[in-house]
Amino acid sequence: MTDDALIRADHLTVTLDAHPVLSDVTLAIRPGEIVTILGPNGSGKSTLLRALLGILPATRGRVTRRAGLGIGYVPQRLAIDRTLPMTVRRFLSLPARVADAAAAAALARVGLPDVAQRQMADLSGGQFQRVLLARALLSQPQLLVLDEPTQGLDQPGEAAFYRLIEEVRRETGVAVLMVSHDLHVVMAASDRVICLNGHICCEGTPRVVSTAPEYRALFGLGTQGALALYQHVHDHSHDAGGQGHAHPRHAHDHDHADSHGHHHA
């Protein structure tokens, strides 16, 4: 682990209600990389994110953040109470008020130029996640933290969302730390995958991890399909994998992906 890390955990142990949820986790996120934490339900993924964000204290070990690190956070679930009226434009100005031009640019960036005056409650699942991402980007963070950002999206929606993350990273150089419990498209969008099950089981590039025995032990037989899909999307070979023939053309063609569902000059 080098010193250029944006954020690092050293031998991090977190105990909740006397249960050790995370033990001896050591990791570092460097500028511009996309890291995905993969693990089954209850493996401590969200706990790890919350500890990295400073919401949960470390029982042992420590979390260090680069001084002045700006973090853009996209929470797992954001249930806006029905009693709270909130337009998309107003939401983007939380917690810090932003200029109209910046808000419009952020919405255009995530492919939703026309939703500013809509109520948050009226957005579709995919639109909602994109607005959360737009809000997180407005503070111009060096690190984006996303907790299961595609929960509730269908597979094309999921693929489009991860493509968007990749584009944002390419344009801004932001580092991305994501959490996921599914293996599908997320692997294709990552530089590095960390398998978590209370502790770090294995880590490496998606290709390396997907063949690691620890990974297979954790995810069982579903692995084959996921790997097939991963290769399918990346290599654009139609013969692999039966499930999720999700827009194979769009998957490798970013211009097509951008114009999917909305108009965007």
Added chain:
Amino acid sequence: MTMTTPTATGTTMLDDFLVRAALAGLGLSLATGPLGSFVVWRRMAYFGDATSHAAILGVALALATGLPVVAGTLVIALAMAVTVATLAARGWAMDTTLGVLAHSALAFGLVAVSFVPGARTDLSAWLFGDILAVSRADLGFIWGGAVLVLGLLAWRWQALLTSTLNEDLAHASGLNPARERLVLTLALAVVVAVAIKVVGALLIAALLIIPAAAARGLSRTPESMALLATLFGAASALAGLQLSLWEDTPAGPSIIAAAAILFALSAIFGRMRRS
């Protein structure tokens, strides 16, 4: 409403009990509109009940010790609000906990008041308010408290809204959700202490919730809802006073009844507009 303003030398508008009553209602609305909106957004209705019911205990304490009633209610309301907030943070089942606390506070308050000589006869004034008997000093407390609460909420507005939306989000933005909860707890205690004279311990929560609920269907942003709740609260106060004047009804309940009618009209109008 009709105001017979005395013009004789040495008297001012504030000598008219109706003017004082109207000003008390308007002043209180400044605080209850925005604070009531947060009570609705954060589902703190029962929290408001517990805090305001505890105020009766504060009245008993004040009468027994000779302290000003505002001080007694402020101390007890604050103690109750902090207790509830602490239990909530520890993950107690809030529905039951608040039910126990709200009703116990009321019962103990009523029992305690019965030990204070003379207080028993004034009991309905503390339970349902006595806005027509608001003195100049009361008016000072009401406006002072309302402006304090309004200032506090305005100062913390962005942070309060962010924490209300999602506490993790607030935390990740460098805010402290526990501190924002404390701000609301303090504001609630202050409002209870100054509102008890206007609508009484039993109806303070109604004055927080009903105008805000009426404003919800007609609002697109949190700010417009808070503003509209303030206007609805002010309109209810004036309409309730007028009703009380015409029909000799109790003023506090009349104000809440007016707010409830506004809520019904707003709900019907909102439905018609949507269909």
